[in-house]
Amino acid sequence: MNFELTETQTMVQQAARDYAVRRVGPQAAELDRDARFPVELVRGLAELGLLGVNIEEKWGGADAGVVAYALAMMEISRACASTAVSMAVTNMVAEVIQEFGSEAQRRGHIPKITSGEHITGSFALSEPGAGSDAAQMRTTAKRAAGGWVIDGQKAWITSGTHSGVFVVWARTGGPGAKGISCFLVDKGADGMSIGKPESKHGLRASTTVPLGFDECFVPDDALLGDEGGGFKIAMMALDGGRVGIGSQAVGIASAALDEAVAYSKEREAFGNPIAQHQAIQWMIADSGVELAAARSLVLRAAWLKEQKHLFSQEASMAKLFASEAANRICNRAVQIHGGYGYIREFAAERHLRDVRVTTIYEGTSEVQRIVIARNLLG
Ligand code: CAA
Numbered sequence: 001m002n003f004e005l006t007e008t009q010t011m012v013q014q015a016a017r018d019y020a021v022r023r024v025g026p027q028a029a030e031l032d033r034d035a036r037f038p039v040e041l042v043r044g045l046a047e048l049g050l051l052g053v054n055i056e057e058k059w060g061g062a063d064a065g066v067v068a069y070a071l072a073m074m075e076i077s078r079a080c081a082s083t084a085v086s087m088a089v090t091n092m093v094a095e096v097i098q099e100f101g102s103e104a105q106r107r108g109h110i111p112k113i114t115s116g117e118h119i120t121g122s123f124a125l126s127e128p129g130a131g132s133d134a135a136q137m138r139t140t141a142k143r144a145a146g147g148w149v150i151d152g153q154k155a156w157i158t159s160g161t162h163s164g165v166f167v168v169w170a171r172t173g174g175p176g177a178k179g180i181s182c183f184l185v186d187k188g189a190d191g192m193s194i195g196k197p198e199s200k201h202g203l204r205a206s207t208t209v210p211l212g213f214d215e216c217f218v219p220d221d222a223l224l225g226d227e228g229g230g231f232k233i234a235m236m237a238l239d240g241g242r243v244g245i246g247s248q249a250v251g252i253a254s255a256a257l258d259e260a261v262a263y264s265k266e267r268e269a270f271g272n273p274i275a276q277h278q279a280i281q282w283m284i285a286d287s288g289v290e291l292a293a294a295r296s297l298v299l300r301a302a303w304l305k306e307q308k309h310l311f312s313q314e315a316s317m318a319k320l321f322a323s324e325a326a327n328r329i330c331n332r333a334v335q336i337h338g339g340y341g342y343i344r345e346f347a348a349e350r351h352l353r354d355v356r357v358t359t360i361y362e363g364t365s366e367v368q369r370i371v372i373a374r375n376l377l378g
Helices: 007-034 039-047 066-079 081-100 103-114 230-266 278-306 312-342 347-359 365-377
Strands: 120-124 140-144 147-158 163-171 180-186 192-194 208-219
Touching: 007 039, 007 066, 007 081, 007 347, 039 081, 066 081, 066 230, 066 278, 081 103, 081 120, 081 147, 081 163, 081 230, 081 347, 103 163, 120 147, 147 163, 147 180, 163 208, 163 230, 180 208, 180 230, 230 278, 230 312, 230 347, 278 312, 312 347, 312 365
Parallel strands: 120 163
Antiparallel strands: 140 147, 140 163, 147 208, 163 180, 192 208
8 A cells, every 4th residue: 555645746735835834824823813814815725726626727726636635735724724614615616516517617617716716616505404404405496587596595604705606505396305406606696695704613714604595596507417416416525525624624633733742842840841741741642643543534535536436435434533533632732731722822722713613514523423324334
C-alpha cells in the first residue's frame, strides 16, 4: 500500500499550506471576533484553484482529484475553519453541477464558481422542519409556463449572503424522496429572499442564513438532473461533502493539537513545564493517535471517491470518527491551557467553538450511524 502523495497532491497541499500560513491564519482571530465573512480570502482561494480542486480544467478547476481536495481542506481549516467551510460547500456545489448538470449549466456556472466571480456557491437542502430527515422537505416547485415556481423556506444555508448560485431542492411530485427535484437558482432571482445571518457559537466568520421563496420563478433549464431525481443527487453530493467536513475536522484538530503542544512546553507548574507531567503527556498522546486515525479514514474515503469506487459508507465513517475525535482533541487542548483555554486571546478557545458543528452539519453523527448501520446490515 502506497501512502506517498503524488506530485500534484503535494503541490496542492503546499500551495494551500503556504496560503493558509501567510494569508488566512493571521486574519482568523479578527474575522472570528468581528463575525466578518472573508470575501478577499475566498477570492484568493479561487486564484489558487481551491474553489474547484476536483473540477476539470476546461471549467477553470485544478483537476487535482479528491485526495488533493481533502489535503487542501485540512490546510485551510487548520488556519481558519470559517474560510474552510465556504471553500468546502463551494467545491461541493461546483462538483454537483459538473456531475449532474447539462453542458449549458456547466458552462454557465462552473467557471463563475472556480474563478471566484460567484464568490461562493450554496447548498439549499435543509429546512426549518427538515434537517436530518431531508426527504420530508416542504418547499415546492410547481410547473408554470416556461419553468417552475418555487415556494417555501430553507434553513442553515452556508455562505448564503455571498453566493452567486444556489442549488435548491424542492418537491415537484408526491411525498417522500422520489417527489424531490433539484434546481439551480441565481442570486437575485425574483421571489428569493436571503434572511439575516444566524449568530453562531462558532464559525463566526462564515454566514449561515435562512432563504425564503415566494413565487420564485426559475426557467425550465434551471432543473438539475431529472425531475424526481433530486434526492439521490443530494445524497451523492453529501457523500462527497462528508469527506470535506471530515477534512475540516482534521484541520481544526491539528491546529488545536499544535497549540496544546506549544503551550505545554512553555507553561510551568509544580516546578516543570507541564509537558513533563504524565497527565498532560497522555492527553497529547491520545490526541495524536486520534488525529492520525481520523486523517487516515478521511484520506481513504477521498481515495475511494477519486478511484470511483463506492465510498458512501467510508465517507460516513470518516466524517463520524473525524468530527467526534476532533471535538475530543479540541476539548483536551482547552483543558491543557487551563484558564487560558477559556479566553479569546488563545486560539484553543476558537478551535473548540469552531469544531463543535462538525458533528452536526453535513449530516449529524446520528445520521452517519444510520448510513453505516444500513450498509453493514444490508
Ligand atoms: N447515493 C445514492 N443514492 C442514495 C444514497 C447515496 N448515498 N443514499 C440514499 N440514496 C437513495 C436510496 O437508494 C433511495 O433510492 P431508491 O428508493 O430508488 O432505492 C433514496 O435515495 C432514498 O433513500 P433512503 O430511503 O435511504 O432515504 P431516507 O429518507 O431514509 O434518508 C438519510 C436517509 C441518510 C437519513 C438522509 O436523509 C440524510 O443523509 N440525511 C441528512 C441530510 C444532511 O446531511 N443534511 C446536511 C445538510 S447540507 C450541509 O450541512 C451543508 C453545509 O452547509 C455544511
